Amino acid sequence: MCSIIGCIANSDVSETLVKGLKRMEYRGYDSVGIATSLDSKILLKKEVGRVNVVNSNLKLDTMPGHVGIGHTRWATHGQVNKINAHPHLCSDNSIAVVHNGIIENYWELRKDLEKEGIVFKSETDTEVIPNLLGSFFKQTGNIKEMLMKTVTKLKGQYSFIALLKDGSLIAARFHEPLIMGLGNKGYFVSSDVLGFIEKTDYVIYLENEQFVIIDGKGYKIYNFDGGLARYKINKISKQSNDVNKNGYEHFTRKEIFEQPSTILDTVNNSNNDWETFAEIMQNSPNVYITGSGTSYNIALVAKYLFPMYTTISPESIMSSEMNYSKDRLRKNSLLITISQSGESADVLEAVSIAKEKGLNVISIVNSLASSLERESDASLGLYCGTEIGVAATKSFTSQLSVFYKIIELISKQHIKFDFKTVSKLISEILDNEPTIMNIAKEIKNASDIYILGRGIHYPIAKEGALKIKELSYIHAEGFATGELKHGPLALMDKSSYVIAINPEDNTYQDNLSNIQEVKARGAKIIGLSNKHHDLYDHWIKIPHLEPSILYPLIEIIPFQLLAYHTSLEIGADPDYPRNLAKCVTVK
Ligand code: BG6
Numbered sequence: 001m002c003s004i005i006g007c008i009a010n011s012d013v014s015e016t017l018v019k020g021l022k023r024m025e026y027r028g029y030d031s032v033g034i035a036t037s038l039d040s041k042i043l044l045k046k047e048v049g050r051v052n053v054v055n056s057n058l059k060l061d062t063m064p065g066h067v068g069i070g071h072t073r074w075a076t077h078g079q080v081n082k083i084n085a086h087p088h089l090c091s092d093n094s095i096a097v098v099h100n101g102i103i104e105n106y107w108e109l110r111k112d113l114e115k116e117g118i119v120f121k122s123e124t125d126t127e128v129i130p131n132l133l134g135s136f137f138k139q140t141g142n143i144k145e146m147l148m149k150t151v152t153k154l155k156g157q158y159s160f161i162a163l164l165k166d167g168s169l170i171a172a173r174f175h176e177p178l179i180m181g182l183g184n185k186g187y188f189v190s191s192d193v194l195g196f197i198e199k200t201d202y203v204i205y206l207e208n209e210q211f212v213i214i215d216g217k218g219y220k221i222y223n224f225d226g227g228l229a230r231y232k233i234n235k236i237s238k239q240s241n242d243v244n245k246n247g248y249e250h251f252t253r254k255e256i257f258e259q260p261s262t263i264l265d266t267v268n269n270s271n272n273d274w275e276t277f278a279e280i281m282q283n284s285p286n287v288y289i290t291g292s293g294t295s296y297n298i299a300l301v302a303k304y305l306f307p308m309y310t311t312i313s314p315e316s317i318m319s320s321e322m323n324y325s326k327d328r329l330r331k332n333s334l335l336i337t338i339s340q341s342g343e344s345a346d347v348l349e350a351v352s353i354a355k356e357k358g359l360n361v362i363s364i365v366n367s368l369a370s371s372l373e374r375e376s377d378a379s380l381g382l383y384c385g386t387e388i389g390v391a392a393t394k395s396f397t398s399q400l401s402v403f404y405k406i407i408e409l410i411s412k413q414h415i416k417f418d419f420k421t422v423s424k425l426i427s428e429i430l431d432n433e434p435t436i437m438n439i440a441k442e443i444k445n446a447s448d449i450y451i452l453g454r455g456i457h458y459p460i461a462k463e464g465a466l467k468i469k470e471l472s473y474i475h476a477e478g479f480a481t482g483e484l485k486h487g488p489l490a491l492m493d494k495s496s497y498v499i500a501i502n503p504e505d506n507t508y509q510d511n512l513s514n515i516q517e518v519k520a521r522g523a524k525i526i527g528l529s530n531k532h533h534d535l536y537d538h539w540i541k542i543p544h545l546e547p548s549i550l551y552p553l554i555e556i557i558p559f560q561l562l563a564y565h566t567s568l569e570i571g572a573d574p575d576y577p578r579n580l581a582k583c584v585t586v587k
Helices: 014-023 051-058 106-115 128-140 143-153 251-257 259-268 274-282 293-309 319-324 345-356 371-375 394-410 419-431 433-443 455-472 481-486 508-520 548-555 557-569
Strands: 003-009 031-038 041-048 067-072 095-103 156-164 169-174 179-182 186-190 202-205 210-215 218-223 287-291 315-318 334-339 360-365 378-381 448-453 475-480 497-501 524-529 538-541
Touching: 003 014, 003 095, 003 156, 003 169, 003 210, 014 031, 014 051, 014 067, 014 186, 031 051, 031 095, 031 156, 041 051, 041 095, 067 095, 067 156, 095 128, 106 128, 128 143, 128 156, 143 169, 143 210, 169 186, 186 210, 251 259, 251 557, 259 394, 259 419, 274 334, 274 360, 274 378, 274 394, 287 293, 287 319, 287 345, 293 315, 293 334, 293 394, 293 455, 293 548, 315 319, 319 345, 334 345, 345 360, 345 371, 360 371, 371 378, 394 419, 394 548, 419 548, 419 557, 433 538, 433 557, 448 455, 448 481, 448 508, 455 475, 455 497, 455 548, 455 557, 475 481, 481 508, 497 508, 508 524, 548 557
Parallel strands: 287 315, 287 334, 334 360, 360 378, 448 475, 448 497, 497 524, 524 538
Antiparallel strands: 003 067, 003 186, 031 041, 031 067, 095 156, 156 169, 169 210, 179 186, 179 202, 210 218
């Protein structure tokens, strides 16, 4: 998944493009490129690497031209190299294109265009777009017709922005997010409001199968069939789109340390219609919960949580597996979708499958006005602020706290969870950071780390392992402790590190017996518990918490810190881990 941006103004735009790409870099950081138009010629610079580095080498932000486009890449087709970096030009250099998504039929289109004598330079799927546009412009001489003919040819999921040498911009959306910004000194189009957030807070969310033509005279939005499109101008809040590090070295550490307050921001925000959400859940014959990555681990916790306090027994289904699980979906049931970004392609596909099967869809999302929020029947916002760090941290504890809050509303046991105490205990764990930094120093060279948890702690073992994989590139795996002796115990030897999630609750004693078995195979034990035990080679102390059902909200924090510090120990960038992106808008 990439970030794309376009801008047309009455002054040079390259600096605005570079700043926009910098804010959207979490969407992809393999390469950067910009193209501007000046005196009916297209200027283009691109290179492999991060925005700041490439900009300081190539001086992207000094390129002249009052109209331009930009891109940061998360490679899907073709290696990470300069030729495959965007923008891509058509064969006569009159059109430049930046693209987010996948053109599934690019190979056939490429073969057809090669028959017309067009020579391709890159391995990308994207390069067919400027060449199709170029070929149709030769035929029609008309920008609108050129675009309509092009989108009828493209298959897949995409949004792209094209810069024409005459200085006009065109952009099209087919499933991938695309947002226009209306400034008083210029127009913007981008995959994310962060692209132009400092320039305007008036935006138009392009709907699916729409395109826009922007030139010096203004803009027109059309449907793919050529008809004028209906659209709404929205005012967005800059505050909820704040992307400052506030003195922290990394967004990831900032977002980890925000959690004592973000959890309270989530459960105390009055914008959410909690009652309706709870009612819809209560009145649904079957409840399915879906998500990807960290958001899916929330679905796993909910599976343990709801039956304890309510008559609801949700089923968790990974979004990327929904296509092969649709026979499990019962009509008139409810699908709850969880997504920080609201743009993960797998989650959006799960929504369309559920709707086809006649289910209601409600969502828990952080990015308001995202595609998921707009396609859901109802939704709850996290209000935990923008999350930039690619590994989800504060969104996880906020997503979790949403379900605890909903249980308060649904359960007949009239329970009240003390979120203030949870917030205070998270601060206590954050104060214990030096202990975790020392453990990071020791495990940084480990080849395998196993995380154990029973009951509601098992999904946290999964999430802990995911954090360590995402940020420290060490193979880590979360197990239900009891499953160990049925196979994974074979993996254990003197080189293994085992982190046992073992607070004093109904899982404590059973866990200790299994920890004994692991210790007997020579593995190093890191005990994560409110109580010390001699079996532990290292003890990560977490405070005692009642009711123990709340432990998932605090016991994930040490894993976030451990992953962050191990990432630093191996010299990686915790905010932009290799091969990943903040949300993946391709399947
Ligand atoms: C991945 C992110 O791309 O997508 C993960 O790196 C995230 O951190 C996952 O958990 C799902 O994203 P979302 O936005 O749908 O919750």
